Amino acid sequence: MTKLSVNINKLATLRNSRGGNVPNLITSTKDIESFGAEGITIHPRPDERHIRYQDARDLKKVVTTEFNIEGNPIPKFIDLVLEVKPTQVTLVPDAEDAITSNAGWDTIKHKDFLVDVIKAFKEKGIRTSIFVDPDAAMVKAAAETGTDRVELYTESFAHGFAKGNKEESIAPFVKAAEMAQQVGLGLNAGHDLSLDNIKFFKEHIPHLLEVSIGHALICESLYLGLENVVNMYLHRLK
Template identity: 65%
Template sequence: MTKLSVNINKIATLRNARGGNIPNIVQAARDIERFGGQGITVHPRPDERHIKYQDVKDLSPVLETEFNIEGNPITKFINLVLEVKPAQVTLVPDAEDAITSNAGWDTIAYKELLTEIISEFKSQGIRTSIFVDPVEKMIEGAKVAGADRIELYTEDFARKYEAGDREAAAAPYAKAATLAHNIGLEINAGHDLSLDNIQYFKENVPHVAEVSIGHALIAESLYLGMEETIKRYLNFLK
């Protein structure tokens, strides 16, 4: 089964819009676990516009499932990860002013940087994943840099799927996942995956160990409820 890690950034966005502690981030994460979520993902950004660095520290001691921290490896982020020591860190090359992640790493151009950071995280027992586009040389570069996993950036899949070209949407991701598997990398995936497209992605892209889903899942929960939404994802991911 492909595991479901729920990104709770948008829950934090809702809290921050009003101030205070409603909804409570820690309680929301615990409820997601109780509803069957198999991991919690957070992506703290330097301006803390959704998940705050303190949220990460508050979540770490209470979570019972896998904790995945995503982000651009600036010094502040690296220090946070080394302090918290999550099960997994996902390195994402997002600019500080980016609304959301919009590209994978150029693992060739940033080989030395990624190799150094990955080595430090792995020395602390933290599994390390690199956010990449489904491009052969970038996946091979992730392997050279020492990554344990890649996370396939799936916006292009979601866009083409919505346009009706499903085979073209999935084909490069299936090829990328097969390559990654063959060279010894595990595969995660995320960005714009939803209840509309997750089953097709699961059925047509092999070897995916984990998907990280936030924006769509939280939006769908407004209509279906969090527990029912998670249940539906888990059914599709079997």
């Protein structure tokens, strides 16, 4: 079964827009888990425009499912992850001023750097995942870094799916998933997955362990309700 990890960055964005503590991330996290979510994901950025570093520390105390922290492994981020010790860290090569993640790692070019960073996390018992494009060569090279998993960057699939190019858009992801299985890597996926496309993606991607969904899930919840939407994703993933 594919686990659903809910990214709560958008809830933090809403909270920060008014300068108070509404919505309360701790309460929201507890509710999301009680609705059936099997993980909580956060992606703190250096400017803390949504998730703050302190949020990571506070959430560690209350998350009872899997806790996944995403981010670019700059020194400040590495220190935070080593302190908090989440279930999983997902390494994303986004620039400090990026609005959202927009590319996966070149696991060949950055191999030595990734090897060193991943070693530090694994020594603390933290499962590691590398954000990669749907490129079998990048997945294959990721296995040489010592990572436990890769997370497929699914924006291109979502865009192709929306335009009606379902089979064409899913094809490179199938090849990347097959390569992950071949080289012994666990497989995650995320970015622009939604209620519209998640079932098709799940049905075509073998051995998919986890999806991380935030923006679409929160937007859909404005219309359908958070508890209902979480369970709609769980139903599609089963």
